[in-house]
Amino acid sequence: MPTSLRQSPGAKVGLSIAVATGLYGISFGALSVSSGLDLWQTWALSLLLFSGGSQFAFIGVIAGGGTPIAAASAAALLGIRNAVYGMQMNVLLHPSGWRRLAAAHVTIDESLATSTGQTDPVEQKRGFWVAGVGIFVLWNLFTVLGAVAGDAIGDPKQWGLDGAAVAAFLGLLWPRLKSREAGAIAVLCALATVLAVPFVPPGIPILVAAVVAAAIGWFGYRSGPADEGMEPDIDPYPPTGSPASHTDDSGRTAAS
Amino acid sequence: MTLWFWIIVACVVGFLTKLVGYLVPRKWLTNPRVARIAGTLTIGLLASLTVANTVATGQTLALDSRLGALLAAGVALWLKAPFLAVVIVGALAAAGLRLLGFP
Numbered sequence: 446m447p448t449s450l451r452q453s454p455g456a457k458v459g460l461s462i463a464v465a466t467g468l469y470g471i472s473f474g475a476l477s478v479s480s481g482l483d484l485w486q487t488w489a490l491s492l493l494l495f496s497g498g499s500q501f502a503f504i505g506v507i508a509g510g511g512t513p514i515a516a517a518s519a520a521a522l523l524g525i526r527n528a529v530y531g532m533q534m535n536v537l538l539h540p541s542g543w544r545r546l547a548a549a550h551v552t553i554d555e556s557l558a559t560s561t562g563q564t565d566p567v568e569q570k571r572g573f574w575v576a577g578v579g580i581f582v583l584w585n586l587f588t589v590l591g592a593v594a595g596d597a598i599g600d601p602k603q604w605g606l607d608g609a610a611v612a613a614f615l616g617l618l619w620p621r622l623k624s625r626e627a628g629a630i631a632v633l634c635a636l637a638t639v640l641a642v643p644f645v646p647p648g649i650p651i652l653v654a655a656v657v658a659a660a661i662g663w664f665g666y667r668s669g670p671a672d673e674g675m676e677p678d679i680d681p682y683p684p685t686g687s688p689a690s691h692t693d694d695s696g697r698t699a700a701s
Numbered sequence: 702m703t704l705w706f707w708i709i710v711a712c713v714v715g716f717l718t719k720l721v722g723y724l725v726p727r728k729w730l731t732n733p734r735v736a737r738i739a740g741t742l743t744i745g746l747l748a749s750l751t752v753a754n755t756v757a758t759g760q761t762l763a764l765d766s767r768l769g770a771l772l773a774a775g776v777a778l779w780l781k782a783p784f785l786a787v788v789i790v791g792a793l794a795a796a797g798l799r800l801l802g803f804p
Contacts, residue, residue: 465783472788486708496719503711503731505750509758515706520711523746524718525741531722532730540723550730577757605796607754608770612791614751615771619778633747635752642757650757651749658745662738674740678784698712 455568459559462681466497466555467583469678472572473500474591477603477609480508484592484606491588494687495581496553497678498617499524501610508610511648519648522655526675530557535567537561537621562682576681620676627673634658766798 468488477487499520506516540548563569634654641650773794777787
């Protein structure tokens with residue numbers, strides 16, 4: 446027998462992950478306007494693109510002086526994992542009609558992780574919808590708040606907003622560095638980027654790194670776990686036990 | 702205007718990518734190669750974006766306060782700070798180093 450919605454573990458986890466993830470929309474909003482997008486363009490990304498990694502990629506390329514087409518390409522490539530998530534959610538939800546479109550739109554790292562962390566099919570559904578719709582509402586709200594705040598401050602460099610962007614990308618990358626191999630991929634792609642910067646227009650080094658990453662995946666697809674790189678930015682089910690001392694073999698502390 | 706155009710393109714492509722997962726036969730995306738590339742691309746692109754935003758200024762490489770922000774953010778993440786705190790630490794580090802006279 447499914448529990449009532451008020452006692453639903455899936456909905457409870459979904460709600461807390463919605464608050465945690467939604468809140469950091471404020472950093473996206475502020476960084477987006479400092480990269481040169483206006484409030485409406487910033488909000489359009491949160492409303493219509495709605496995938497944190499892709500949104501940060503878009504404004505990251507623009508902030509570095511890249512062309513809008515390079516920004517859109519980076520965003521599109523970073524969104525490819527959402528297709529894999531969509532397939533997994535389709536198996537669990539079997540949505541049809543308008544529900545299928547809505548489910549697709551809120552298919553992101555966190556809604557998938559919330560759902561697949563539950564075992565009861567009813568809770569998997571609740572977890573997905575509560576996390577997905579909850580994050581969507583809060584992410585958009587805090588994006589607008591961040592954009593208004595970002596517009597109000599003067600020189601973004603004086604406030605260290607370029608440093609904030611660096612920190613944001615490292616924060617998105619961090620939970621995905623669970624294995625030595627993931628670390629090696631990150632180092633190789635970082636190196637390819639640095640080598641490419643002097644020779645190609647801004648934004649293109651990121652696409653060069655994408656080619657390197659895809660080649661590693663294509664030729665070495667048996668060498669690592671199939672779900673590598675597919676971790677949520679905020680883990681709905683953080684590892685329990687010793688709360689401040691969990692490390693894995695790469696020396697990285699687990700996402701909290 | 703071109704910025705708006707490519708924003709809309711990114712949004713449409715992003716949505717269609719998600720929708721594809723709900724529409725294609727299951728075996729296409731359970732192909733280990735496809736799943737693996739989706740994962741390595743995610744790691745590689747985020748690593749590249751991190752580094753590009755740290756050391757690239759147009760087409761030149763520069764070591765400035767952003768490197769301090771990267772190190773400070775790394776320490777914050779290592780101490781398991783939540784995402785928003787990491788972003789604020791990065792901003793404080795860059796702003797602080799500039800106050801001290803670093804580029």
